[in-house]
Amino acid sequence: MPMIEVQNVTKRYRDRVALDAVTFTVEKGEILGFLGPNGAGKSTMMKILTGFLPPTEGSAKVAGFDVFERPLEAKRNIGYLPETPPLYPEMTVRGYLKFVGRLKGVPRAKLKGEVERVASLTGTADVLDRLILALSKGFKQRVGLSQALLGSPPLLILDEPTEGLDPRQRADVLQLIKGLAGQHTVILSTHILPEVKATCQRVLIIHRGKPVAHDDLAKLADPSRETGLEETFIRLTAA
């Protein structure tokens, strides 16, 4: 059974078509780079997969559960980092992560350990007792990522996870995501193509709400050439 099954999903915001009959599947353990120009519909697709937005037409399944018919079961399998990290500025990082952990059903006895585990993965262990509003943008992003990792959900949906990070942090986060391969399925959107080359085996490119490529990275870009993926991306998203 694939981890994600998207069937004919169309999403219209009033008269604007954000997604146009999109169909694709993602197998367990894949790390999928989700690409597309600004406004292509990446964030919209992720909001549908996580059950935040209902599709206008079509259906989406996560871990075999229809996101809108069996929302709780589907959501239990997902860790989600939205475009804007969903943070409460007045809370401490620890308080915030504990709250999200409770919502995700992390058992009370394991909560403290789980918070510390994700904090050390994302390099936020030193700021656990700081107020979120006092953190820099990059640290806020990392707290958002920590939240998605809580409870080790089988599927991670990350909308521009490296946005706002410094080069070193970027490398760390990508390394972290790479380390999740195998046990976890990851779908990550980004505009930085070298990141895709460094972490993903599979790539899905959408343009104006329609998939224009979905294939192994090696097939979309000649690995011997540095700019292969960029060229493919620009060619497919021209028009």
Next chain:
Amino acid sequence: MRNTLAIARKELTLYFTTPWAYLVFTAMAFISSFFFIAMLSTFKQVQEMARIYTWDRMPGDYAAYKNLTDGVAVQLWGVVLIVTLFVAPFLSMRLFAEEKRHKTFELLMTAPVRPIEIVLGKYLGGLAVISATLGLTIVYPIILTVFGGSESGSALEWSTVALGYGGLLLWGATCIAIGMFISSLTESQMLAAFLTFAVLLPWMLIKGLAQSADEPFRSIATYVSFDAQLQDMLKGVLDLKALVFFTSIILLSILFTHRAVEAQRWT
């Protein structure tokens, strides 16, 4: 249940890390103590007068001043009721509007939690702060009991005071429920507070405004007005009709909030 409690707990944490709860507590304490002192001194003056002229020769509307319960406690509850109307919108405004502004609404809606659990958790958090706000005013009857004396033993008739207080809690719970619903409709906390106030105040005053209106509007207005429904409760009369009235408003507000939360995603 666990999710509801987790959300209620988060709401409480946020109430006490932002200045709003403290501002509301201060306003309640300040205004109610001001009126308490004023009422006590009026009470004393009337009692002095009564000692000189005897109660029989006093005007009829001074009869309430024969004891502390009617002369001070019941009247004080009337003041607390009005203060609640003014402060509750500042407590309820953030419940949903803030989540939408901070994009944390997306976190709640994508967590494995039912929308009704979110609504109930938030309502529970709101109830807790409004109860804490009203809880401050319990000191006044206690002061009266400790320092007040009366010929008939206890200075206060506690059953009257407690029923009035129950009415206040019911009223506070109603304000928060209506405010929560309005908060679920907007991203702006200030707008939510303003609209809540704009709903509560006329609803409270509608009885007075409708006195010159024609029937049947007058009877309907009198029936639905908060003021008329609360009157008996505050005086310590157990009023089942009012209990049903306010409970229905609370349940409907929760239901509407749930609807609004679900519908949010359909845009």
